[in-house]
Amino acid sequence: MSNTENTQESQDSQESQDSREPRKTSRSTSRSNDNQTSRKRPSPMEVLRQARGQLAELTGMEAESVSSFEQTEEGWSLEVEVLELERVPDTMSLMASYQVELDPEGQLTGYKRVRRYERGRSDARRGGGR
Missing domain, CATH: 3.10.450 (Nuclear Transport Factor 2; Chain: A,)
Structure with a gap:
């Protein structure tokens, strides 16, 4: 039974990591969009x-x-x-x-x-x- 518990825990852990990744990506995407819109004009x-x-x-x-x-x-x-x-x-x-x-x-x-x-x-x- 311990193998089943470990497998379930690792799946839960993987799912929580997967759910965090898109948030990181969307944050970095919004930061890059902010950088593009706030890009200064060249001198x-x-x-x-x-x-x-x-x-x-x-x-x-x-x-x-x-x-x-x-x-x-x-x-x-x-x-x-x-x-x-x-x-x-x-x-x-x-x-x-x-x-x-x-x-x-x-x-x-x-x-x-x-x-x-x-x-x-x-x-x-x-x-x-x-």
Whole structure:
């Protein structure tokens, strides 16, 4: 009879452990959901690093500088300067400006080249003068 009692006790013990496990899982799941909803927005520097890295990965060209950066209702908007074609002398290298859009978490959602120019050239003046 002692074997039967031990078997019953171990089954009861197993059932009580099983009934506790889902509670632990649901607590950890609710904690992870809380962490996701309370996840802080990335800092501007983190956004800049992510944008440069993601653009380089997609285009194969390294960003040389960021000429504009702003937070928008949809996330972030940047203009990134990229070396597209290296020439000698360096002032004749072809540069490009890319408009880069990111979501609020800093993930790239789109980009497009908005202008191309020689490194040594300045923008033409608009309005009066030459």
